[in-house]
Every structure is written in structure tokens, then in C-alpha cells.
Amino acid sequence: MADFIVLDNLKKTFGDIVAVNGISMSVNKGDILGFIGPNGSGKSTTMKMATGFLTPDSGTSHICGISMNKYPKEAKKLIGYLPEGAPAYGEMTTIGFLNFIADIRGLTGKERGIKIDKAIERAQIKYVLKQQIDTLSKGFKRRVGLSQAIMHEPKVLILDEPTDGLDPNQKHHVRQLITEISKNTAVIVSTHILEEVDAVCSGVLLINKGNIILDGSARELRSKLENHNAVNVKLKPEDLENAKRLLLTLSSISKIEVHEETQHNVNLKVLPKENMIIITDIAKVIADNKLPISDISVDRVRLDDAFRKLTTNDTGILNE
Amino acid sequence: MNNIIIIARREAKAYFSTPLAYIFISIFCGLTAAFTFYLGAFIERGQADLAPFFESHPWLLVLLVPSISMRLWAEERKTGSIELLMTLPITSLEAVIGKFIAAWLMIAVALILTFPIWITINILGNPDNGVVISSYLGSWLLAGQFLAIGSALSAMTKNQVIAFVVSTAACFIFVMSGLETVTQALEGWLPNFVLLAVDTMSSLDYFEEFTKGIIDARAIVFYVTTIVFWLFINVVVINLKKAK
Numbered sequence: 001m002a003d004f005i006v007l008d009n010l011k012k013t014f015g016d017i018v019a020v021n022g023i024s025m026s027v028n029k030g031d032i033l034g035f036i037g038p039n040g041s042g043k044s045t046t047m048k049m050a051t052g053f054l055t056p057d058s059g060t061s062h063i064c065g066i067s068m069n070k071y072p073k074e075a076k077k078l079i080g081y082l083p084e085g086a087p088a089y090g091e092m093t094t095i096g097f098l099n100f101i102a103d104i105r106g107l108t109g110k111e112r113g114i115k116i117d118k119a120i121e122r123a124q125i126k127y128v129l130k131q132q133i134d135t136l137s138k139g140f141k142r143r144v145g146l147s148q149a150i151m152h153e154p155k156v157l158i159l160d161e162p163t164d165g166l167d168p169n170q171k172h173h174v175r176q177l178i179t180e181i182s183k184n185t186a187v188i189v190s191t192h193i194l195e196e197v198d199a200v201c202s203g204v205l206l207i208n209k210g211n212i213i214l215d216g217s218a219r220e221l222r223s224k225l226e227n228h229n230a231v232n233v234k235l236k237p238e239d240l241e242n243a244k245r246l247l248l249t250l251s252s253i254s255k256i257e258v259h260e261e262t263q264h265n266v267n268l269k270v271l272p273k274e275n276m277i278i279i280t281d282i283a284k285v286i287a288d289n290k291l292p293i294s295d296i297s298v299d300r301v302r303l304d305d306a307f308r309k310l311t312t313n314d315t316g317i318l319n320e
Numbered sequence: 321m322n323n324i325i326i327i328a329r330r331e332a333k334a335y336f337s338t339p340l341a342y343i344f345i346s347i348f349c350g351l352t353a354a355f356t357f358y359l360g361a362f363i364e365r366g367q368a369d370l371a372p373f374f375e376s377h378p379w380l381l382v383l384l385v386p387s388i389s390m391r392l393w394a395e396e397r398k399t400g401s402i403e404l405l406m407t408l409p410i411t412s413l414e415a416v417i418g419k420f421i422a423a424w425l426m427i428a429v430a431l432i433l434t435f436p437i438w439i440t441i442n443i444l445g446n447p448d449n450g451v452v453i454s455s456y457l458g459s460w461l462l463a464g465q466f467l468a469i470g471s472a473l474s475a476m477t478k479n480q481v482i483a484f485v486v487s488t489a490a491c492f493i494f495v496m497s498g499l500e501t502v503t504q505a506l507e508g509w510l511p512n513f514v515l516l517a518v519d520t521m522s523s524l525d526y527f528e529e530f531t532k533g534i535i536d537a538r539a540i541v542f543y544v545t546t547i548v549f550w551l552f553i554n555v556v557v558i559n560l561k562k563a564k
Contacts, residue, residue: 014564048403051407052407053403053406053562054563055562055563072411073410073411074409076407076408077409079407081404081407083403084400085400087399089330089334091334091338092330092333092334100326101408103326104409105408106322106409
């Protein structure tokens with residue numbers, strides 16, 4: 001069976017600006033795709049095309065095999081979408097808004113009540129049901145938007161920055177919710193909070209200036225930085241040459257950088273080949289040769305660094 | 321069909337859960353009364369009819385209907401809720417008609433709530449109530465036409481002020497095009513067929529038929545066609561914006 005959501009070579013230009021330049025992705029049930037990229041890189045535009053709000057200049061969006069272009073109404077039935085900023089009708093009460101969504105989603109009878117209650121419970125908005133949406137805090141507004149998107153238990157869930165404006169507890173809760181929902185749903189989450197990618201996503205799509213930079217996993221994203229999995233060894237200057245000689249015999253390492261720290265300490269940064277995990281090899285060498293070291297640690301590249309490296313040029317200035 | 325009702329109901333609730341509907345209705349009723357009694361010399365003329373009341377309607381509607389229609393789409397665009405609405409499983413046509421119906425019904429409520437003046441005239445004399453009813457119908461159709469124009473223009477911008485000003489101007493042209501002073505001024509400047517076209521497009525002429533108690537099929541066709549035409553433009557604008 002085809003994947004739940006398949007985007008094929010989507011393109012969109014606004015005047016002279018190429019917003020999205022041939023983006024394809026495919027997400028199946030059980031998968032959560034982290035859709036990341038700098039502001040203005042085309043994330044929201046891509047999502048708007050996937051959900052049928054914007055018509056792409058070229059390319060297609062298929063939801064469970066149904067073409068968004070040819071059968072928009074049918075395709076939209078299968079999607080739950082939280083647009084950027086979680087827009088809603090401010091003058092409505094939360095419950096009034098949810099009732100409206102339930103009506104449009106064609107929920108009737110017993111099922112209607114059950115699904116509305118479930119959405120309220122999942123998004124934890126029980127205490128603001130009678131409140132006007134305009135008067136809600138940013139976090140609650142976001143959760144009302146989320147409840148709207150998940151109410152009909154869609155096959156495809158597309159969330160544009162769902163945790164923006166939430167406090168750490170709420171973020172944690174939303175991530176749990178997304179993970180729970182993903183069991184039967186294909187989920188695309190755009191975010192600029194990279195910890196989120198580590199926390200919930202099974203895949204990562206990084207875009208910049210409308211082009212795909214990386215399509216893979218968080219691990220692959222990290223591996224784009226050469227010092228990923230590098231091992232730092234701290235030892236005395238007099239042991240330096242001996243240590244270097246011994247370590248260079250390992251086939252798994254690519255090079256060794258020496259950083260002098262103090263008079264009594266040097267730091268060796270041992271870089272692996274192809275992001276191999278080298279700590280065990282190094283530890284063995286150290287143990288076998290009884291090298292006197294004072295510290296050893298593995299560099300864990302932060303996703304932020306990988307993100308920055310991939311979306312900026314060498315000078316560290318964002319590509320324009 | 322069902323979706324149209326759901327949209328219309330949501331819109332209508334929005335009118336009445338904010339001060340919008342109440343203010344619109346109060347101002348409309350207040351101004352029609354003011355026009356009728358002061359400018360129209362309702363009492364002094366000593367005639368048992370509502371002519372001065374209905375004469376004021378086209379001019380009031382030119383101003384007041386765009387104040388309703390300006391928000392129809394411009395507000396959705398401004399707040400971003402249009403993105404929510406248009407990604408729900410509904411068509412542009414359903415959304416356009418639903419919104420139009422809610423606003424048109426709200427204007428109907430405003431017209432109905434001017435009933436005290438009808439009661440007054442019935443106490444004071446024996447008016448031709450058939451004329452009154454046909455005049456109300458004409459007024460409502462005229463409002464519908466302005467509303468359709470305003471709705472289409474509102475879809476073109478996210479600025480409500482622009483939507484209001486442009487819609488008022490457009491409705492004003494539709495009313496003015498029937499006035500003799502205007503057609504006379506254009507005479508000699510424009511070819512005859514254009515003059516004729518301008519003259520037949522006049523909302524005011526058709527409205528005046530209604531105020532004489534004549535429900536002419538041509539007049540109804542005129543209003544219905546222009547409403548359908550502008551709502552069609554409305555749908556086209558919304559679909560074009562998707563592909564902009």
C-alpha cells in the first residue's frame with residue numbers, strides 16, 4: 001500500500017521568490033517526520049500545499065492515494081491540520097468552536113460526543129471550554145488548535161510548530177500525545193526546536209531555501225558534522241607522543257587533533273572515520289598500554305550545531 | 321448543502337455573539353427613522369405610505385452593507401482563520417454561499433425590526449400594505465446585491481478598510497448609474513449602447529419598481545443574476561488566491 005502521505009516534487013514561487021523548489025516526502029502510518037529548516041525556508045508553504053490551502057505551481061500531494069488536486073474535499077477529510085499560529089475563530093467559545101469543527105467533519109450521533117470528549121481530554125482543554133478563544137493564553141490557543149486537528153482521528157496529521165508557546169510541561173505532554181497518535185497516523189511536525197526531533201521524530205527532513213538538504217534520521221543529521229562521536233582524551237604532556245603513536249594504529253580513526261589546555265594537561269581530540277563509534281577501541285588501547293589519562297569523553301554533537309552547519313555557509317552567516 | 325448551513329450558522333452566531341449585529345441593527349433602525357421623520361417629513365406630508373422611509377434605503381445600504389461585507393473574507397485572511405477554513409473538507413463555493421446567507425439574513429433581521437414604522441402608518445391611516453411588502457422585498461434584494469459585491473471585494477484584500485471603501489464606491493456607482501443627472505452628464509461622451517448598459521445596470525431603477533408595488537420578473541432576475549455573478553467572482557478570487 002502507498003504511504004499515507006506522499007508529496008512529489010512540490011514547487012511554489014511567489015513573484016520572483018522561489019519558496020519551495022521541488023520538495024518530495026513520504027510518510028507512513030506510525031512515522032513521525034520532523035520537518036525542520038530556518039525561518040522562511042519553505043516549511044509552512046510546503047505544508048500549505050500538502051493540505052490544499054495553496055495550489056502548487058507543479059508537483060502533487062496524495063493523501064492515502066487520493067490526489068489533493070483532483071479530489072480536494074475527499075483528501076481534506078483524511079487530514080488533520082494545525083496551521084502556523086493555530087488560527088481559530090476568536091469570538092467563539094472553545095466548545096462552540098469544537099462543535100463547529102465536529103459538524104464540518106460530519107460527526108454525528110454518539111460518535112460525535114465521544115470524539116469531541118476525547119479531543120478535549122487529549123488536548124487537556126477541559127477548563128477553558130466555556131471561555132472565548134480570544135481570551136485564552138497562547139498555550140491554550142495552541143492546544144485548542146491541536147484538539148481541532150486530532151478530533152476526527154485523521155489518517156494524516158500535519159502540525160506546523162505545535163509546541164510553539166507552550167511551557168516545558170505542556171511541550172512534554174504534546175510530544176507524548178503526538179507519539180500516541182502516530183500509532184495509526186502518519187505525522188508531519190514542523191519545528192525549529194531541535195530537541196523535539198530527538199524526542200519524538202522517527203525521521204528528519206531538513207530544508208533550506210526551498211530545497212531538501214537532508215532526508216534521513218536525527219543520527220544522519222548529526223553525522224554531517226565530522227566531530228560527531230569524536231573522543232576527547234585528557235592526559236599529561238609527557239605522555240602525548242606515546243599516546244598519539246598508539247592511537248594512530250587504530251584503523252577506525254581518521255585523525256587526531258591536539259589542543260593544549262594548561263601546562264599540565266593536553267586534550268587529544270580523536271576523530272572517527274565515518275562517524276564510527278571509537279570509544280571502545282580507544283579505551284582498549286589505553287587499558288592495554290596502561291596510559292595514564294585524567295579524563296575521557298565522547299563528543300555528542302548537538303543537533304543545533306548540525307542544523308547551523310547545514311544551513312549556513314562557512315562564515316557562519318545564514319545563506320541568503 | 322449541509323456544509324453551507326453549518327458555515328452560515330457559525331457566521332450568524334459570530335454576528336450575534338459580538339456587538340456587530342446589535343450595533344448594525346440599532347444604527348440601521350435609528351437612521352431609517354431619522355431619515356423618515358426629519359428628512360422625509362413623514363408626518364407633515366400627511367400621506368399614509370412609507371415612501372420617505374424606503375427612499376432612504378439605497379443610500380443607507382450603500383454605507384451600511386459594506387460595513388458588514390468588509391469583514392467577510394478580509395478578516396479571515398488577517399487572522400489566518402482562512403487557512404483553517406479552507407483546509408476543512410468544504411468547497412470554496414460552500415464557504416462563499418454560507419457566509420453570504422448569514423450576512424443577508426442578518427440584514428433581513430434589521431429590515432424586519434423596522435416594523436414599528438409599519439405599525440405606526442397602519443394606525444395613522446390605511447396604507448397599501450402590498451406596496452410595503454414589495455418595497456421591503458426590493459430593499460432586501462438591493463442589500464443582497466451590495467453584499468455580494470462587497471463579499472467579492474473583501475476576498476481580494478486582508479485590509480478591511482480597503483474592502484469597505486472600495487465596496488462603498490462600487491455600490492455607489494451601481495446606485496448612481498440610474499440617476500438622470502448621471503446619464504445626462506454621460507450623454508454625448510459615451511456611445512449609446514454603453515449609456516443603455518449603464519442605465520439598465522442601475523440598481524436604483526429596479527428598486528423604485530418595488531417601491532411602487534410592482535414586483536417585476538425582470539427586476540428579480542436582475543438582482544438574482546448580479547448576486548450570482550458577484551458570488552461567482554468571489555469564488556474565483558478565492559481560488560485564484562490559492563494559486564497566486
